[in-house]
Amino acid sequence: MKKNLISLTLIGFLAAALLIPVGVLGLTGSPGGCEITRSVGVTECTLGTCSFDSTVSSAPCGMCCLLQTVYNITDWIFVAMVALTTVFVIWGAFKILTAKDSADEVTKGRSYIMYAALGLLVAFLAKAVPQIVKVLAGF
Numbered sequence: 001m002k003k004n005l006i007s008l009t010l011i012g013f014l015a016a017a018l019l020i021p022v023g024v025l026g027l028t029g030s031p032g033g034c035e036i037t038r039s040v041g042v043t044e045c046t047l048g049t050c051s052f053d054s055t056v057s058s059a060p061c062g063m064c065c066l067l068q069t070v071y072n073i074t075d076w077i078f079v080a081m082v083a084l085t086t087v088f089v090i091w092g093a094f095k096i097l098t099a100k101d102s103a104d105e106v107t108k109g110r111s112y113i114m115y116a117a118l119g120l121l122v123a124f125l126a127k128a129v130p131q132i133v134k135v136l137a138g139f
Helices: 002-028 061-097 103-126 129-137
Strands: 033-036 048-051
Touching: 002 103, 061 103, 061 129
Parallel strands: none
Antiparallel strands: 033 048
């Protein structure tokens, strides 16, 4: 039962992280451009404002904005997963320390720490998503 709760919580966080930007875009309408605030790893995407009606760079402005958005989303997912991992490690250590003579509580604490390690692995995999998008986009 607890495994299902943990899985549903993780899926909920990921769904919210992916759906909130779409909802905000739906409320504000289609922007005329975007702000490239970090180097997205594509030489044609320059820092600054990328406007759809002018040619700021030789790369399609939409692709630069997509990469910027993917980087922003994966950064937030990474921060949320690291915070969640920290909470699970602390909770698992607390379970182990307060177990007294109960082997079942020690096992629960170890499983919390193991799930936290798996969550950290997922967080590091989230950092690989922009590279996958670049390969799929042909950059």
